[in-house]
Amino acid sequence: NGAVFSKVRGSQSGHDSTRWHVVRKFLGLIASHNIPVYLIDPLILGLVDKDIEQIRSSPDGPSPECKYFCAPRDFTTFALLDKTWKHEVGLFRTAEKMGFQWLKIINKDPRLDGMDDLSGIEIPLHYIFKLASHAIHLVVFYERSGNYLWHGPLRLKQHADRKFVPFRKLHFGRYPGAYEKPELLLVSIDDLKVQIPKNPSSFLEEMSHSRFLECRYREARAFFQLYPDDASLDAVEFRKKAKSLLHLAALTLNNLGVKFWLSSGTCLGWYRQCNVIPHSKDVDLGVFIRDYKTDIIPAFQKAGLPLKHKFGKIEDSLELSFQGEGDVKLDIFFFYEEDDHIWNGGTQAKSGKKFKYLFPKFTLCWTEFVELKVHVPCETLQYVEANYGPDWKVPVKMWDWKSSPSNVQYNGVWPVDEWDDVIQIY
Amino acid sequence: MDEWKPNPAIKPHKKRSWYLAWKYKLMNQRTLRKLCQTGAVLFLLVTVIVNIKLILDTRRAAYEEEEESAQDYDDELLNVEVPRHPVSNKKVLDVEVYSSRSKVYVAVDGTTVLEDEAREQGRGIHVIVLNQATGHVMAKRVFDTYSPHEDEAMVLFLNMVARGRILIFTIKDEGSFHLKDTAKNVLKSLGSQVAPFLSWRDMWTFVGKKGGELYGEKHAKSPALSTWGDPVLLKTEVHLTSVEDAECRWPDTELNRRRKRFCSKVEGYGSVCSCKDPTPIEFNPDPLKDNKVFDVPVAVIAGNRPNYLYRMLRSLLSAQGVNPQMITVFIDGYYEEPMDVVELFGLSGIQHTPISIKNARVSQHYKASLTATFNLFPDAKFAVVLEEDLDISVDFFSFLSQSIHLLEEDESLYCISAWNDQGYEHTAEDPSLLYRVETMPGLGWVLRKSLYKDELEPKWPTPEKLWDWDMWMRMPEQRKGRECIIPDISRSYHFGIVGLNMNGYFHEAYFKKHKFNTVPNVQLKNVESLRKDAYETEIHRLLGEAEVLDHSKNPCEDSFVPDTEGRVYVMFIRMEQEADFTTWTQLAKCLHIWDLDVRGNHKGLWRLFRKKNHFLVVGVPASPYSSKKPSSVTPIYMEPPAKEEGAVAVPAVAAAEQT
Numbered sequence A: 001n002g003a004v005f006s007k008v009r010g011s012q013s014g015h016d017s018t019r020w021h022v023v024r025k026f027l028g029l030i031a032s033h034n035i036p037v038y039l040i041d042p043l044i045l046g047l048v049d050k051d052i053e054q055i056r057s058s059p060d061g062p063s064p065e066c067k068y069f070c071a072p073r074d075f076t077t078f079a080l081l082d083k084t085w086k087h088e089v090g091l092f093r094t095a096e097k098m099g100f101q102w103l104k105i106i107n108k109d110p111r112l113d114g115m116d117d118l119s120g121i122e123i124p125l126h127y128i129f130k131l132a133s134h135a136i137h138l139v140v141f142y143e144r145s146g147n148y149l150w151h152g153p154l155r156l157k158q159h160a161d162r163k164f165v166p167f168r169k170l171h172f173g174r175y176p177g178a179y180e181k182p183e184l185l186l187v188s189i190d191d192l193k194v195q196i197p198k199n200p201s202s203f204l205e206e207m208s209h210s211r212f213l214e215c216r217y218r219e220a221r222a223f224f225q226l227y228p229d230d231a232s233l234d235a236v237e238f239r240k241k242a243k244s245l246l247h248l249a250a251l252t253l254n255n256l257g258v259k260f261w262l263s264s265g266t267c268l269g270w271y272r273q274c275n276v277i278p279h280s281k282d283v284d285l286g287v288f289i290r291d292y293k294t295d296i297i298p299a300f301q302k303a304g305l306p307l308k309h310k311f312g313k314i315e316d317s318l319e320l321s322f323q324g325e326g327d328v329k330l331d332i333f334f335f336y337e338e339d340d341h342i343w344n345g346g347t348q349a350k351s352g353k354k355f356k357y358l359f360p361k362f363t364l365c366w367t368e369f370v371e372l373k374v375h376v377p378c379e380t381l382q383y384v385e386a387n388y389g390p391d392w393k394v395p396v397k398m399w400d401w402k403s404s405p406s407n408v409q410y411n412g413v414w415p416v417d418e419w420d421d422v423i424q425i426y
Numbered sequence B: 001m002d003e004w005k006p007n008p009a010i011k012p013h014k015k016r017s018w019y020l021a022w023k024y025k026l027m028n029q030r031t032l033r034k035l036c037q038t039g040a041v042l043f044l045l046v047t048v049i050v051n052i053k054l055i056l057d058t059r060r061a062a063y064e065e066e067e068e069s070a071q072d073y074d075d076e077l078l079n080v081e082v083p084r085h086p087v088s089n090k091k092v093l094d095v096e097v098y099s100s101r102s103k104v105y106v107a108v109d110g111t112t113v114l115e116d117e118a119r120e121q122g123r124g125i126h127v128i129v130l131n132q133a134t135g136h137v138m139a140k141r142v143f144d145t146y147s148p149h150e151d152e153a154m155v156l157f158l159n160m161v162a163r164g165r166i167l168i169f170t171i172k173d174e175g176s177f178h179l180k181d182t183a184k185n186v187l188k189s190l191g192s193q194v195a196p197f198l199s200w201r202d203m204w205t206f207v208g209k210k211g212g213e214l215y216g217e218k219h220a221k222s223p224a225l226s227t228w229g230d231p232v233l234l235k236t237e238v239h240l241t242s243v244e245d246a247e248c249r250w251p252d253t254e255l256n257r258r259r260k261r262f263c264s265k266v267e268g269y270g271s272v273c274s275c276k277d278p279t280p281i282e283f284n285p286d287p288l289k290d291n292k293v294f295d296v297p298v299a300v301i302a303g304n305r306p307n308y309l310y311r312m313l314r315s316l317l318s319a320q321g322v323n324p325q326m327i328t329v330f331i332d333g334y335y336e337e338p339m340d341v342v343e344l345f346g347l348s349g350i351q352h353t354p355i356s357i358k359n360a361r362v363s364q365h366y367k368a369s370l371t372a373t374f375n376l377f378p379d380a381k382f383a384v385v386l387e388e389d390l391d392i393s394v395d396f397f398s399f400l401s402q403s404i405h406l407l408e409e410d411e412s413l414y415c416i417s418a419w420n421d422q423g424y425e426h427t428a429e430d431p432s433l434l435y436r437v438e439t440m441p442g443l444g445w446v447l448r449k450s451l452y453k454d455e456l457e458p459k460w461p462t463p464e465k466l467w468d469w470d471m472w473m474r475m476p477e478q479r480k481g482r483e484c485i486i487p488d489i490s491r492s493y494h495f496g497i498v499g500l501n502m503n504g505y506f507h508e509a510y511f512k513k514h515k516f517n518t519v520p521n522v523q524l525k526n527v528e529s530l531r532k533d534a535y536e537t538e539i540h541r542l543l544g545e546a547e548v549l550d551h552s553k554n555p556c557e558d559s560f561v562p563d564t565e566g567r568v569y570v571m572f573i574r575m576e577q578e579a580d581f582t583t584w585t586q587l588a589k590c591l592h593i594w595d596l597d598v599r600g601n602h603k604g605l606w607r608l609f610r611k612k613n614h615f616l617v618v619g620v621p622a623s624p625y626s627s628k629k630p631s632s633v634t635p636i637y638m639e640p641p642a643k644e645e646g647a648v649a650v651p652a653v654a655a656a657e658q659t
Helices: A002-010 A017-032 A042-050 A052-057 A089-097 A200-208 A217-226 A233-256 A264-273 A296-302 A380-388 A416-422 B014-028 B030-035 B037-081 B084-089 B150-160 B181-189 B254-263 B306-318 B336-344 B358-376 B396-409 B449-459 B469-474 B504-510 B532-545 B582-590 B624-628 B643-649
Strands: A037-039 A075-081 A101-108 A122-131 A134-144 A148-151 A177-179 A184-189 A192-197 A282-288 A307-313 A316-323 A329-337 A342-347 A353-359 A364-369 A372-377 A408-413 A423-425 B092-099 B104-108 B111-116 B124-130 B137-143 B166-172 B203-209 B214-220 B232-239 B298-302 B327-332 B348-352 B382-387 B390-392 B413-417 B434-437 B445-448 B483-487 B492-494 B568-575 B605-610 B613-621
Touching: A017 A075, A017 A089, A017 A122, A017 A134, A017 A192, A042 A052, A042 A192, A042 A200, A052 A184, A089 A101, A177 A200, A177 A364, A192 A200, A217 A264, A233 A282, A233 A296, A233 A372, A233 B449, A264 A282, A264 A372, A264 A380, A296 A307, A296 A316, A307 A342, A307 A416, A316 A342, A353 A380, A372 A380, A416 A423, B092 B166, B092 B203, B092 B214, B104 B124, B104 B166, B111 B124, B111 B137, B124 B150, B137 B150, B150 B181, B203 B232, B214 B232, B254 B336, B298 B306, B298 B358, B306 B327, B306 B336, B306 B382, B306 B390, B327 B336, B327 B358, B336 B348, B348 B358, B358 B382, B358 B449, B358 B469, B382 B390, B382 B396, B382 B449, B396 B413, B396 B445, B396 B483, B445 B449, B532 B568, B532 B613, B532 B624, B568 B582, B582 B613, B613 B624
Parallel strands: A037 A192, A075 A134, A282 A329, B298 B327, B298 B382, B327 B348, B413 B483, B568 B613
Antiparallel strands: A037 A075, A101 A122, A122 A134, A134 A148, A148 A177, A184 A192, A307 A316, A307 A423, A316 A329, A329 A342, A342 A353, A353 A408, A364 A372, B092 B104, B092 B232, B104 B111, B124 B137, B124 B166, B166 B203, B203 B214, B382 B445, B390 B492, B413 B445, B434 B483, B605 B613
8 A cells, every 4th residue: 555655645745755665665675585674773763762652552553644764864774684694696686676776885704803814704794775865774783702793884995886875874884883682573664564673762772882893803913923822721721710700790790780891901901912811810890980789799799709809989999809710800990980081999908008090081882802792991092001001012911000000190098997998808 | 558668777757766667577577486486475565565655655745736736726816817808808819838847837828827847746647628718727637647547537537528628738747657548539539639649758738629629739759768758839829719609508597607607617527517417506405303403503624625525515415404504614725616616506615824734734724614613603502513525424414413412411522423433334334323432533523612612722732733633632631531422324424535644545445435324314223322321321231231252263253253133242352451452453453444543432342333233342451341241251362463564554644644
């Protein structure tokens, strides 16, 4: 009944029947090739979210008006899970027959990027199907180690047609992104049957900070050329323990909904060598103090990680240490935001001395580390340089947390009467 | 051939001359031989040893050379890249072919497509196949027709080349000694006028079209046995046909488009490129019910043996329950032809820049392939690892589907392998039977992700350690007492005879007679009894039921086992401690099974079949099953041969690995 529908729509001002038609044709195209796509267009999902209850309750009901797919836009964005389809030329031939012009954006497969000298694999990251004045942006999502989905950046190669569509207006592709695997829901909106994320608002929330940073594999390889990796049994063992500790910590904090990032030596290891630094002896995480929850300590204890020490208090310089398996320690530093910087605190147990570590402001990005999707500061270089100085590229085995960091400041002494509270050692 | 007179003074190849000299002396002096028969026997013995060594050397040399020339091929293809367009628009190709004692080359339109002036290498007839429409090199081979049987390989190859292709021949050094009439007739049928008369150390070049024109031929006769013919340089022109004429008219389908791309690029794959009746490239074997390994990634480890890879992938894609989307072929090096094969079958392939040399190169390639596999399939708990020189049994996936849960649940397992080291035609019988063994056979196996990620990957041997990956995996530090599950009848067959640690002799002796299951849908027996503790119960039950053989007889003799079927027999051999395999090795030798190192044992017990009876061998007193030995029975001891004899029986390949 599309034709009927378009008449109705045609009478309404500000509506774009072309868009609706193109989307319908596209859905027909991919259905004919059994390719499951889902809608991730943020503008439409925003509208859908407002009516989500109604849409859920009437999955088949005819629409009285075209509410979602008729707003005049250049694009409508869909997602495709790579593993659910086989790259076949047949799709493009059918698309052409239907009048679509299409563009495929390929690039290196990041899942193999971390590896020495593999080639032959470029994977499709984005497709654009254009018909008349409207284009469908199809973003390809890949499953990666760490149980998450990844989409690539959209970068045009030298001879690509830069005017194929107004690329700058695309909602996806400025950066690569990381997402949880979404639960999908089949709905009927504007008389089109389409899959959407079951919870559009949480998808949109996720989208707003989905930016993903790839590890710097090439630099890491260069680092190991210069400083060959420690392949001793001890190093192998430590890395294994650090990895499982990090996995356990991530699970625990994620369950509590506490956002965290790789900090200090763990962050340096990721940034410099894409791996755990074998002589670092602990795992360091950062958490904004506003995300602090009292459940943290019991949750870790329940996970088999007893509290080792607690320094500071919520208002000032809070720091928690948990004892992992086999002498590997988990340090959680709480970060305090000021107008022009962010800091965390340190405490020397025997003297009650306080220290302060200053960082320039940063935002959080996703990355993959030891088969885990975790946050790191997006502005990693500034973060690492603040902490380790300009020579962070040179491995240092002797590290004194009170004097070595280049961003450390002496911050006075805890009043003696507070010691019982701010210096707890178990 | 009439002119040929054996003359020890002539040295066609320094290395081999003394051997040849002896051989021919032996043939001519028949009267003498009667007088010194014992001497002759000794001679024969020496000849055998030398022969073996010679075969080994030649094979090794041939392999290295193949690698070398393949390397050249890459570079040249890059060069060919440039004139590609001019070539395809032009109607005429200039071809230059050079033949001489120490150097051959072929240039097409000024681009060198073959150049070989390496010493002691590349002897024989070099063959190049060009596409008659584009002028592209489609195949490049060298057949050392100075040596036996190479002419047969050449005939096979030439027969596979499609009609209309342009063939270029040139001889380096010597190419006639073992060029028999059949081969000469084939060359003649291709239009050569000289081939039937080619003789010792003649130089020869020839350009022709298969089934058609002769474009040119030049020949220089060797004036005397001790010298070579003068170098010859043939310059000729070849008229290109239209692309349409060079291609078959297959219906325009997705599959045929792949076929077309493949067949216009490479030659030597036989009926896959046949115009009339091309062999299928999609197989659609029956799916497996309740397939537990449908989502398990399959890594195919490959080098530059595209013909092997072709055979391997055919059998893999024909196996029931195969899921082509899970298959990735990892090619060690930037070789085009293996990639062409991968694309022909619509699979995905990844090339890997070679790191290190020889065994370490293979080892690094394995690591990269395994890591990539788990990166590409992050959900996978296992990976199936295959090599390019294996046939895959029709019930390979069915076998794995029925057993994979054991690898998931039983921590004492190291792997599941499709290969039984001791499963020869005469020692394997029951396709439904599985064993637990302490050795890791490889050759088609399943790797647990956690084992790889947590244990193996972090300490994988680095490139400077020239280790075999499989030997390393067999070391106690890695295996940690864990065992592998194997079938009695192997689900893979090792057909490769050219390889890093492989040659014809070795293959004949240890791999050719391996049993390979061809029965589909075999229902495995008693899979649950393969779990750690259950297996002990099972073994005790078996030993309890087994009849003790007559230990006064010679275990090597056929009569050692009664002429029955379906019975269970046990014998006891001497095995002083866990690592004492003296008697076992001798027994393995006389039973003609794997004896180069110890394989297939489980706590000092070996299980195999003899005359269709289950045959158990227990090492006493080291094995915990020694208690089953009746006190009246004395374990059999077999002495290793004396040192010198040992040197004869175990040739230089003793250390060779079955990769």
